[in-house]
Amino acid sequence: MTDDRPAAEPDRPASKSDRPYDLVLFGATGFTGGLTAEYLAGRADAGVRWALAGRSIAKLEDVRDRLAAIDPALAELPLLQADTADEASIERVAASTRVVISTVGPYVRLGEPLVAACARLGTDYVDLTGEPTFVDRMYVKYHEQAVRSGARIVHACGFDSIPSDLGTYFTVQQLPAGVPLRVEAFLRVHAQFSGGTLHSAVGIFADLPSMLRAERDRRRAEPASTSGRKVSLERGPIPHTRAGWTVPLPVIDSQIVARSATALDRYGPDFTFGHFLALKRLPAAVALGIGTGVAIAAAQLPPTRALLLKLATPGEGPSAARRAKHWFSLTFAGEGGGKRVVTEVSGGDPGYDETAKMLAESALCLAQDDLPETAGQVTTAQAMGNALIDRLVKAGLGFRVLKTS
Numbered sequence: 001m002t003d004d005r006p007a008a009e010p011d012r013p014a015s016k017s018d019r020p021y022d023l024v025l026f027g028a029t030g031f032t033g034g035l036t037a038e039y040l041a042g043r044a045d046a047g048v049r050w051a052l053a054g055r056s057i058a059k060l061e062d063v064r065d066r067l068a069a070i071d072p073a074l075a076e077l078p079l080l081q082a083d084t085a086d087e088a089s090i091e092r093v094a095a096s097t098r099v100v101i102s103t104v105g106p107y108v109r110l111g112e113p114l115v116a117a118c119a120r121l122g123t124d125y126v127d128l129t130g131e132p133t134f135v136d137r138m139y140v141k142y143h144e145q146a147v148r149s150g151a152r153i154v155h156a157c158g159f160d161s162i163p164s165d166l167g168t169y170f171t172v173q174q175l176p177a178g179v180p181l182r183v184e185a186f187l188r189v190h191a192q193f194s195g196g197t198l199h200s201a202v203g204i205f206a207d208l209p210s211m212l213r214a215e216r217d218r219r220r221a222e223p224a225s226t227s228g229r230k231v232s233l234e235r236g237p238i239p240h241t242r243a244g245w246t247v248p249l250p251v252i253d254s255q256i257v258a259r260s261a262t263a264l265d266r267y268g269p270d271f272t273f274g275h276f277l278a279l280k281r282l283p284a285a286v287a288l289g290i291g292t293g294v295a296i297a298a299a300q301l302p303p304t305r306a307l308l309l310k311l312a313t314p315g316e317g318p319s320a321a322r323r324a325k326h327w328f329s330l331t332f333a334g335e336g337g338g339k340r341v342v343t344e345v346s347g348g349d350p351g352y353d354e355t356a357k358m359l360a361e362s363a364l365c366l367a368q369d370d371l372p373e374t375a376g377q378v379t380t381a382q383a384m385g386n387a388l389i390d391r392l393v394k395a396g397l398g399f400r401v402l403k404t405s
Ligand SMILES: NC(=O)c1ccc[n+]([C@@H]2O[C@H](COP(=O)([O-])OP(=O)(O)OC[C@H]3O[C@@H](n4cnc5c(N)ncnc54)[C@H](OP(=O)(O)O)[C@@H]3O)[C@@H](O)[C@H]2O)c1
Pocket: 027, 028, 029, 030, 031, 032, 033, 054, 055, 056, 059, 082, 083, 084, 085, 103, 104, 105, 106, 107, 110, 128, 129, 130, 156, 158, 159, 160, 161, 194, 195, 196, 197, 198, 200, 201, 313, 314, 315, 316, 317, 351, 352, 355
């Protein structure tokens, strides 16, 4: 592997303890960023030094006014101006803090400058991306540099992919160690998406060849596993199970779980994972398949892509009243070494309220908790594991063992 460090770059940048902030939230003016800011306002310890960042100070002031209504002490919360098109402003954000949260997406278009700065400066980073192209490109370009600087780059700290990643980690810990394990996850969900999520998803659909190229480049760059562990993913057709009609979910979660399983010995010598959406009725499963096919086809041509993007505007998302009716439950069936276990991760509005909670708690966990030493692009299970599960349970998410046999 080539060494792309500039000659003068130190292996580990100067101590991060003298930086002015523990946490900076970049993208605080967006829909999910605003919810994350409100969560931090209500839950972060008084000792946490944090700031908001975004491209418009006037919009950040509006967010800060909302936060001051939650906690008057936040009326003076520092505001940092930063635009992804202005590299120096992004560098200033990354240099000012120990941990940065980014809700600035679509990440494949807007995310790279901040990951690059964090990898260079040793700043821990969390985001909400579910875009495999982005995650794979960031691995190829910045993983080695982040390992050298000590930065923990943790993508997918929202509904993509914390319930899957930490739910699998939780399930594996209920099974015997040192034996082959199989875990299948079945998602049931009632929710609606935001404009930012729609625009990110259409971006993925519109450029599937780039996703495949990025995946191939990553495979070439990744060192061969030294553990000898075999990790496999199930991708079956629609079978009928106790969970209902189950459709394989082609989202980033399986890749994230596979990376945790490759990195951590607790997943055993041979680990298999399957990730499915469970629907009560066959017509709903078929309609979902057809709908996804139509959306992918529409994303290929500019006029139909423009129509798709009009379905929701960036900055907007479901109202609080709607979100209050949303819920999710991810049921895991695990087996190995003669033991079976059924577990569940569950919560309220998955895409936004629970996502804001998961993202904020991930950042607080990196900033405050005693964690295993990791660096580079790492998953939530690798970087935070049970410390983050404990935080999420305290914050109201369910991690439960339903049945063992
Ligand atoms: N995986 C998950 O579970 C999950 C859940 C929720 C969201 N997400 C992802 O999170 C991202 C945000 O979603 P959202 O609904 O919150 O989107 P959003 O409301 O459109 O917010 C986007 C944010 O990015 C900022 N921004 C845009 N261009 C910028 C630039 N050049 N420089 C600096 N900031 C810039 C916007 O600032 P302005 O206010 O100035 O426009 C805004 O703060 C999306 O990629 C979405 O897919 C993922």
